Structure formats: C-alpha cells, structure tokens
Amino acid sequence: MDIQLTINDIPLTVPEGTSILDAARTVNIDIPTLCHLKLNEMHYNNNIASCRVCVVEVEGRRNLASSCSTPVASGMVVKTDSLRAIQARRAMVELLLSDHPKSCLTCAKNMDCDLRALAAELGVRAISYEG
Ligand code: SF4
Ligand code: FES
Known part of the structure; x- marks a missing residue:
C-alpha cells in the first residue's frame, strides 16, 4: 500500500x-545521519536509532522523531529543517x-569524518557539556 505525506511542504507518495x-x-x-547504515546489496540495515542526529518534527507529535527509525504514516506532515530540529x-x-577525544588534527579520520563534518555544518564551535 502507498502512503501519502508531506515533507517540507513537498507532497510525496511512498510504499508503506x-x-x-x-x-x-x-x-x-x-x-x-551517524548511526544509521543501510547497505541494500548486503541486505544490511543498521537501525538502532541511537545517535538522534536525524530528528525531525512531525506535526501533532510532542517529541521529535528519529527519521531513520520512524515509518511514514498517511497524512503525516514533516519538517526536517525547523529551528527546533x-x-x-x-x-x-x-x-x-x-x-570524544579532542584530537581531530591528528586523527586518521580527519578528512573523512561524518561527525566532524556535521559539527562544522551545524556551527558547533564550543562544547557546552562536560564529558
Ligand atoms: S576527525 Fe572525527 S573521529 Fe577523528 S577526532 Fe575528529 S571528530 Fe573524532
Ligand atoms: S541516524 Fe542515528 S538515530 Fe537516526
């Protein structure tokens, strides 16, 4: 069965x-995404939904939803780019x-790190939390 929903004001239809x-x-x-990994050719779907960087707003829900683990529903209205998300x-x-070790400069992953790239994209310049 196909499901109709709206994401960022774009109407779309996808399989249930x-x-x-x-x-x-x-x-x-x-x-x-960070923890989500889907390798179709290997039928592998890492769907533990533990990092919560993929959260989005779903109209009518109090809490943000992790988009990697939340299935679409008919009539759902999703905002992926709201300030809250x-x-x-x-x-x-x-x-x-x-x-996390604060060692990006000497880390072997430096030029190919999703966490570092995401921190830069989100404008993280300082860490407000104790380790
Ligand atoms: S480059 Fe990535 S994995 Fe390496 S220390 Fe920085 S954030 Fe951590
Ligand atoms: S990518 Fe980690 S919770 Fe969705």
Missing part, C-alpha cells in the same frame, strides 16, 4: 513501511563530542 529518512531522500531532502541535532552532536 518506508522510513521518514528514506522518504525524504526520494525528493533529495538531506537529513544528517536543528537545535536538537546540534545538541546531540555537542553531547557526542563532549565524550
């Missing part, structure tokens, strides 16, 4: 069971970095 993340990707809306992502990245 699709995650909000995958639905957004069908219309080239980028939602950041962006602030929550930023707080999650700060929390992750607060308990």
Whole structure:
C-alpha cells in the first residue's frame, strides 16, 4: 500500500513501511545521519536509532522523531529543517563530542569524518557539556 505525506511542504507518495529518512531522500531532502547504515546489496540495515542526529518534527507529535527509525504514516506532515530540529541535532552532536577525544588534527579520520563534518555544518564551535 502507498502512503501519502508531506515533507517540507513537498507532497510525496511512498510504499508503506518506508522510513521518514528514506522518504525524504526520494525528493533529495538531506537529513544528517551517524548511526544509521543501510547497505541494500548486503541486505544490511543498521537501525538502532541511537545517535538522534536525524530528528525531525512531525506535526501533532510532542517529541521529535528519529527519521531513520520512524515509518511514514498517511497524512503525516514533516519538517526536517525547523529551528527546533536543528537545535536538537546540534545538541546531540555537542553531547557526542563532549565524550570524544579532542584530537581531530591528528586523527586518521580527519578528512573523512561524518561527525566532524556535521559539527562544522551545524556551527558547533564550543562544547557546552562536560564529558
Ligand atoms: S576527525 Fe572525527 S573521529 Fe577523528 S577526532 Fe575528529 S571528530 Fe573524532
Ligand atoms: S541516524 Fe542515528 S538515530 Fe537516526
């Protein structure tokens, strides 16, 4: 069965069971992810939803939803780029970095690090949390 919903004011139709993340990707809306990993060719789907950097606002829900693990529903209205969602992502990245070696300059992952790239994209300049 197909499900109709709206993401960032774009109406779309996707098969039932699709995650909000995958639905957004069908219309080239980028939602950041860290813990989510989907390797279709290996039938591997790491869907533990633990990092919470992919959160989005769903109209009518009090809490933000992790888009990688939340399936679409008929009539759902999703905002991926609201201030609340962006602030929550930023707080999650700060929390992750607060308990992380502060060694980007000497780290082998330096030029190819999703966490570092996301921190830069979200404008993280200082960590507000203790490790
Ligand atoms: S480059 Fe990435 S993995 Fe390496 S220390 Fe920086 S944030 Fe951590
Ligand atoms: S990507 Fe980590 S919770 Fe969705």
